[in-house]
Structure formats: structure tokens, C-alpha cells
Amino acid sequence: MEEMNVQEMTHRLKRLYPRIKPSTKLVWDKSIRPISQLTLNEVTDDVAFDYLDRAMNEWSESTTKARIGTLKGLWNKARKKKLYRGDNPWDDLDDG
Numbered sequence: 001m002e003e004m005n006v007q008e009m010t011h012r013l014k015r016l017y018p019r020i021k022p023s024t025k026l027v028w029d030k031s032i033r034p035i036s037q038l039t040l041n042e043v044t045d046d047v048a049f050d051y052l053d054r055a056m057n058e059w060s061e062s063t064t065k066a067r068i069g070t071l072k073g074l075w076n077k078a079r080k081k082k083l084y085r086g087d088n089p090w091d092d093l094d095d096g
Contacts (some may be wrong), residue, residue, distance in 0.1 A: 031070040
């Protein structure tokens with residue numbers, strides 16, 4: 001499995017899920033912006049928690065929860081399509 005960054009993962013997922021609407025891809029892009037250049041393996045539990053901590057200070061609670069949920073879904077899709085192996089660092093961060 002080749003190493004890719006988070007932004008490349010979303011581009012690949014968009015190709016693998018062609019029915020994803022442009023508005024959904026835009027939400028993906030907003031959600032990944034702070035971590036877009038990290039490789040998937042660099043996104044650890046600590047990075048996810050730091051993202052959450054920063055987000056809670058910058059965005060509303062509902063925006064933060066929605067973006068964490070988006071990231072969790074992206075990692076789940078990436079695992080299903082064999083783009084990523086390992087645990088989902090976003091699990092349980094959107095439980096409110």
C-alpha cells in the first residue's frame with residue numbers, strides 16, 4: 001500500500017464513490033484542511049485529539065461534531081476500499 005496524504009485520500013475516495021456530490025466533497029475538503037498534507041499514518045490518536053481541541057476553540061460545538069464525524073466517515077471509507085489499514089483515530093471523538 002503506497003503512502004498518501006489525507007488530501008489524496010479524499011480525491012481517491014471521490015473517484016471510488018462517483019455518486020458523492022460536489023457539496024459533500026466540499027465538506028470533506030473543509031474538514032481535512034488542517035491535516036490535508038499529513039500522511040494517513042501520521043494522523044494518530046494524538047493528532048486527532050489536537051484537531052478536536054483546536055476545533056472546539058475555533059468552531060461551534062455542532063460544526064466541530066460534524067467535521068469530526070466527517071473525518072471518521074472518511075477513514076471508514078478508506079479502510080473499506082483498502083486505502084488505509086489500522087484503527088480509526090476519529091472513533092469516539094464525536095460522541096458529544
